[in-house]
Amino acid sequence: MPQQAPVSVVGLGAMGSALARALLRTDHPTTVWNRTPSKADALVAEGAQVADSLTGAVTASPLTVVCLLDYDKARQALVPAADNLAGRTVVNLSNGTPRQAREYAAWTADHGADYLDGGIMAIPPMIGGPAALILYSGNPDVFTSCEPTLADLGTCRYLGADPGLAGLYDLALLSAMYGMFGGFVHAASLVGTEQVSAADLVTLLDPWLRAMLPSLTEAAAQIDSGNYGRDVSSPLAMQATALANIVDSAREQGIRADIFLGLRDLVDQAVAAGHDHDDFSSLIEVMKAARPSS
Ligand code: NDP
Numbered sequence: 311m312p313q314q315a316p317v318s319v320v321g322l323g324a325m326g327s328a329l330a331r332a333l334l335r336t337d338h339p340t341t342v343w344n345r346t347p348s349k350a351d352a353l354v355a356e357g358a359q360v361a362d363s364l365t366g367a368v369t370a371s372p373l374t375v376v377c378l379l380d381y382d383k384a385r386q387a388l389v390p391a392a393d394n395l396a397g398r399t400v401v402n403l404s405n406g407t408p409r410q411a412r413e414y415a416a417w418t419a420d421h422g423a424d425y426l427d428g429g430i431m432a433i434p435p436m437i438g439g440p441a442a443l444i445l446y447s448g449n450p451d452v453f454t455s456c457e458p459t460l461a462d463l464g465t466c467r468y469l470g471a472d473p474g475l476a477g478l479y480d481l482a483l484l485s486a487m488y489g490m491f492g493g494f495v496h497a498a499s500l501v502g503t504e505q506v507s508a509a510d511l512v513t514l515l516d517p518w519l520r521a522m523l524p525s526l527t528e529a530a531a532q533i534d535s536g537n538y539g540r541d542v543s544s545p546l547a548m549q550a551t552a553l554a555n556i557v558d559s560a561r562e563q564g565i566r567a568d569i570f571l572g573l574r575d576l577v578d579q580a581v582a583a584g585h586d587h588d589d590f591s592s593l594i595e596v597m598k599a600a601r602p603s604s
Pocket residue numbers: 321322323324325326327344345346349377378379380383387403404405406430431432433434
C-alpha cells in the first residue's frame with residue numbers, strides 16, 4: 311500500500327473532528343490542533359498526532375485543512391504560523407462569503423502558500439462517504455494535486471479558479487435550504503395555533519414539497535431565458551394574494567409573520583413593476599434591481 315498523504319486538521323468542532331476521523335479511517339497520518347485541546351483526546355485515541363501549537367500543526371504536513379466557525383477565526387488562527395506557510399497548501403472549509411474567501415486566498419498567497427476554498431454540503435456523520443458533497447474552488451493545479459486526499463472526505467466538486475466560487479455556491483444552496491426550513495417552521499407555527507402537531511403537518515408537507523420540486527427546472531429555464539411565461543396558470547398577481555393571506559393569517563392566529571414579510575413585499579413590487587401575469591420566477595427581476603450599479 312502506498313503511504314497516504316499526511317494532513318493536518320485545524321479546528322476540532324463537530325465538523326473538524328469528522329474530517330479528521332475520515333482521514334484517520336483512510337490511513338492518512340493526521341495531525342490535529344484545536345483551541346480547546348481536550349477536543350483532540352478522542353482523535354488521539356484513534357491514532358491522530360496532536361500538535362502542541364498551531365505552528366506545529368501547520369509544519370507537520372504539506373496540507374492543512376482548516377475548519378473553524380467562520381473566516382475571521384480561520385484566518386486569525388493561522389496568523390501565528392504565517393511565517394511557516396511558504397510551500398504548503400491550506401484548504402479552508404470554514405463557512406464564509408466569496409469576498410472573505412478571496413481575501414483569505416490573497417493572504418495565504420502573500421505568505422507563499424497555495425489555497426483552496428471549500429464548502430461542505432453535508433453534516434458530520436456523512437463525512438467520508440459519497441453522500442458528503444464538498445465544493446472546492448481555487449487554483450486548478452492545486453485542486454488536482456490535492457484531490458486524491460480530499461476525495462477521502464467526501465465527493466469533490468471543483469467549481470473554478472476563483473476562490474470565491476465555493477462560498478458563492480455554498481451560500482446559494484444554503485439559501486434554498488433555509489428558505490425551505492424557514493417556511494416549515496412558519497407552517498408548523500401556524501398549524502400549531504390549532505393544536506395540530508408538526509408530525510401531522512409533515513404527512514401532508516412531504517408529498518406537497520416533492521410535487522413542487524420538479525418545477526424548479528422550468529423556473530430555471532425561465533430565469534436563464536428572461537422569459538417568465540406570461541399568462542401562466544399561477545400568475546404573480548394571484549401569488550401576491552396568497553402571500554398577503556399568509557401574512558394576515560399569521561397575525562390573526564397570533565404568530566410572527568417576519569419570515570414572509572420580505573417575500574410578500576418583493577412580490578408586491580414585482581407585480582407593481584408589471585410582472586402580474588408572469589410566473590413566480592419573474593421575482594428575480596426585482597432581486598436584480600438590488601444589485602449595486604458598479
Ligand atoms: P463547532 O461549533 O462544533 O466548532 C467550532 C470550531 O471553531 C471549534 O474548533 C472551535 O474551537 C473553533 N473556534 C471558535 N472560535 C474560535 C476562536 N476564536 N479561535 C479559534 N478557534 C475557534 O462548529 P462545526 O465544527 O460544526 O463547524 C465548523 C465549520 O464547518 C463552520 O464554518 C460550519 O459552517 C461548517 N459546517 C458545519 C456543518 C455542521 O453540520 N456542523 C455542516 C457544514 C458546514 P473550540 O473547540 O476551542 O471552541
